[in-house]
Amino acid sequence: MSKHEAFQERISKNRGMTAKRRSIDGVRNFFTYLSAALAVFVLGSIFVFVFQRGAKTLSWDLITEDFHTVKYMVNFTEQEAGDFAVPDDLKEGEYFSTKYGFGVMEGTDAAKDTVILLTRKAEDSPLHSGVNAVAGDTKDKPQDVPTHVNVVKIAYKNQEGETKSAGQVRHHTPQEFVETLDQESTGIVSMNYQSLGGGIRGSIRATLMLIGLTLLISLPIGIFAAIYLHEIAPKNGFTNFIRTSIEMLNGVPSIVFGLMGMAIFFPITAAFGATTPNILLGAITMAVVLLPVTIRQTEEALITVPDKLRMGSLSLGATQTQTIFKVVLPNALPGILTSILLSVSRIIGESAALIYTMGTFVVDNPHITGRATTLAVQIWSVMSGEQPNFELATAISILVLIIVLVLNVSIKLITRQLNKKWKE
Amino acid sequence: MEQTKQEIKSQGRVPLAADGVMFDIRDLNLYYGDFHALKDISMEILSQKVTAFIGPSGCGKSTLLRCLNRMNDLVENCRIEGNIKLGKKDIYDDKAIDVVHLRTEVGMVFQNPNPFPMSIYDNVVYGLRCQGIKDKALLDHVVETSLKQAALWDEVKDDLAKNGTKLSGGQQQRLCIARAIALQPSVILMDEPTSALDPIATGKIEELMESLKENYTIIIVTHSMNQAARISDNTAFFYLGELIEYNETGKVFSNPDNPRTEAYITGRFG
Numbered sequence: 001m002s003k004h005e006a007f008q009e010r011i012s013k014n015r016g017m018t019a020k021r022r023s024i025d026g027v028r029n030f031f032t033y034l035s036a037a038l039a040v041f042v043l044g045s046i047f048v049f050v051f052q053r054g055a056k057t058l059s060w061d062l063i064t065e066d067f068h069t070v071k072y073m074v075n076f077t078e079q080e081a082g083d084f085a086v087p088d089d090l091k092e093g094e095y096f097s098t099k100y101g102f103g104v105m106e107g108t109d110a111a112k113d114t115v116i117l118l119t120r121k122a123e124d125s126p127l128h129s130g131v132n133a134v135a136g137d138t139k140d141k142p143q144d145v146p147t148h149v150n151v152v153k154i155a156y157k158n159q160e161g162e163t164k165s166a167g168q169v170r171h172h173t174p175q176e177f178v179e180t181l182d183q184e185s186t187g188i189v190s191m192n193y194q195s196l197g198g199g200i201r202g203s204i205r206a207t208l209m210l211i212g213l214t215l216l217i218s219l220p221i222g223i224f225a226a227i228y229l230h231e232i233a234p235k236n237g238f239t240n241f242i243r244t245s246i247e248m249l250n251g252v253p254s255i256v257f258g259l260m261g262m263a264i265f266f267p268i269t270a271a272f273g274a275t276t277p278n279i280l281l282g283a284i285t286m287a288v289v290l291l292p293v294t295i296r297q298t299e300e301a302l303i304t305v306p307d308k309l310r311m312g313s314l315s316l317g318a319t320q321t322q323t324i325f326k327v328v329l330p331n332a333l334p335g336i337l338t339s340i341l342l343s344v345s346r347i348i349g350e351s352a353a354l355i356y357t358m359g360t361f362v363v364d365n366p367h368i369t370g371r372a373t374t375l376a377v378q379i380w381s382v383m384s385g386e387q388p389n390f391e392l393a394t395a396i397s398i399l400v401l402i403i404v405l406v407l408n409v410s411i412k413l414i415t416r417q418l419n420k421k422w423k424e
Numbered sequence: 425m426e427q428t429k430q431e432i433k434s435q436g437r438v439p440l441a442a443d444g445v446m447f448d449i450r451d452l453n454l455y456y457g458d459f460h461a462l463k464d465i466s467m468e469i470l471s472q473k474v475t476a477f478i479g480p481s482g483c484g485k486s487t488l489l490r491c492l493n494r495m496n497d498l499v500e501n502c503r504i505e506g507n508i509k510l511g512k513k514d515i516y517d518d519k520a521i522d523v524v525h526l527r528t529e530v531g532m533v534f535q536n537p538n539p540f541p542m543s544i545y546d547n548v549v550y551g552l553r554c555q556g557i558k559d560k561a562l563l564d565h566v567v568e569t570s571l572k573q574a575a576l577w578d579e580v581k582d583d584l585a586k587n588g589t590k591l592s593g594g595q596q597q598r599l600c601i602a603r604a605i606a607l608q609p610s611v612i613l614m615d616e617p618t619s620a621l622d623p624i625a626t627g628k629i630e631e632l633m634e635s636l637k638e639n640y641t642i643i644i645v646t647h648s649m650n651q652a653a654r655i656s657d658n659t660a661f662f663y664l665g666e667l668i669e670y671n672e673t674g675k676v677f678s679n680p681d682n683p684r685t686e687a688y689i690t691g692r693f694g
Binding site for chain 2: 216234306308309310311314315316317318319322326327331332424
């Protein structure tokens with residue numbers, strides 16, 4: 001048998017699926033499937049975990065409520081007890097005062113203490129006719145008692161004409177509270193109540209302010225820098241050096257940016273009247289954090305604009321600047337939009353760079369030059385307090401996850417739309 | 425020695441009528457880095473005529489075309505020696521004519537139709553708007569006349585708001601011609617304008633060139649010998665960056681002076 005024939009025989013023998021090929025394929029496939037499954041499992045368990053722990057806390061009130069409790073006191077002018085019918089739709093655990101026409105049930109406040117929660121008021125309940133009893137401009141002005149507050153104390157007159165109090169101060173349960181009032185009182189004098197707190201309204205506002213301010217700073221700088229790098233700068237080593245440096249910024253941990261922001265950018269915000277860490281400082285710092293991403297994404301968007309459009313524009317006597325702003329940028333817009341969405345989800349998720357620059361104290365009415373927390377920092381904040389509020393932290397996490405998820409899906413849709421446009 | 429050089433140079437020159445010269449190209453050398461892409465090109469391009477540049481790929485014909493409206497300025501490492509005169513103005517002398525002005529004077533149509541992703545109307549008036557013209561009546565007028573000259577008006581007049589990229593390939597190319605015409609150029613450069621089109625669309629563009637030649641000087645780069653023979657008045661044959669032969673089209677195709685021209689035209693190389 002010649003060498004040629006021997007080789008031919010070997011070739012023909014090895015054509016099919018041999019056991020060796022099958023086993024090597026099997027091992028490789030095993031690892032690809034395993035890794036894919038692991039990734040999906042991890043992602044799934046994050047969602048299951050936060051939803052399980054936080055879903056109960058998640059409610060509309062969480063979003064609209066302040067974080068800190070606010071105390072109120074009202075006096076009543078019409079204090080006589082009335083006669084109210086018990087509503088039909090009373091929930092389990094909810095008690096209704098037939099003398100004063102309001103419902104209460106057990107609830108918890110931000111500090112996770114059990115409170116008496118005001119759930120409903122009848123239309124002509126005396127609770128509508130309170131006047132503010134707290135010193136200040138609005139003293140003696142009418143003040144309606146809102147529902148969904150913690151009833152701390154109601155002072156009432158008993159049959160002997162003495163003033164007594166009922167409510168949380170006497171460690172009443174909702175049932176005891178309503179029974180005490182309905183059996184002993186002849187009229188109510190005043191009421192102390194406080195908001196439940198534990199909400200994230202302030203953090204949502206601060207997050208939106210931070211997003212707006214950051215984009216206001218980072219977008220123009222990022223887009224114009226990208227235009228310079230891709231459209232104007234000569235394609236040489238120096239340009240590449242600048243590009244590489246910008247990309248390396250991407251690898252710098254954001255807490256380093258936070259330190260830098262605190263040290264370098266604070267004087268800028270001080271010029272705007274800031275005396276503490278503030279939202280503006282956070283925005284400037286985040287703009288620096290986002291700069292590499294914005295520049296990179298915008299450059300990618302500019303690359304997708306076909307050269308033949310630039311040529312066409314220049315051949316019609318347009319200047320380079322006109323070409324960039326009339327043809328190139330409009331056609332890069334979908335890509336730039338993607339970079340905006342990426343930036344937004346990065347801002348929402350960032351915490352390290354903001355702890356130094358915006359502080360960790362949750363503020364209910366944030367101001368640009370004052371301290372504030374974003375949702376992500378509030379998670380950190382409520383968990384690092386003396387009494388970690390795990391439920392609240394996971395509830396906020398759900399919101400953050402949903403927002404980031406929606407943003408990511410939008411990015412996918414826009415990218416698809418973009419590709420469709422160019423393939424036509 | 426000096427004399428032979430002179431002879432070589434004059435080889436590319438064709439004894440065509442001296443009047444009505446649109447471009448006067450003298451001793452043009454062009455380098456891409458170290459690569460010598462155009463070698464000692466001297467030629468006169470006549471106005472109101474169709475001049476065809478032919479030659480195998482890489483012979484420099486498109487490069488020369490792009491010198492005429494300075495699109496080569498955009499190429500890195502491109503170095504040009506010699507001079508090109510448009511009328512009496514040296515087009516590489518910014519004091520004589522600035523590049524933005526030059527490109528409105530010398531329009532260009534590219535190999536692949538490249539309408540902007542905007543409406544037909546906006547495509548046509550793009551160049552004028554870049555010059556700062558906003559007069560609606562003027563723009564409307566230009567859109568109509570340009571599209572008519574480009575033989576596209578009847579097909580699109582009812583839907584000028586349609587996106588230019590939604591037209592067929594042939595229509596897109598005619599839109600690009602209309603876009604160039606709108607600036608009232610003297611010259612239209614065409615870089616293989618029909619190579620991306622089907623035969624019917626090609627036929628329409630060729631017809632269009634025939635009618636455009638009355639008002640414009642047309643220079644066309646083409647790979648199709650038939651096309652060059654059909655539509656051009658004069659033909660220049662390039663090979664390896666040199667102008668080998670330049671004469672009336674009939675002469676070039678029936679009785680070329682240079683054996684390399686004959687070999688190329690008859691399809692023996694290239």
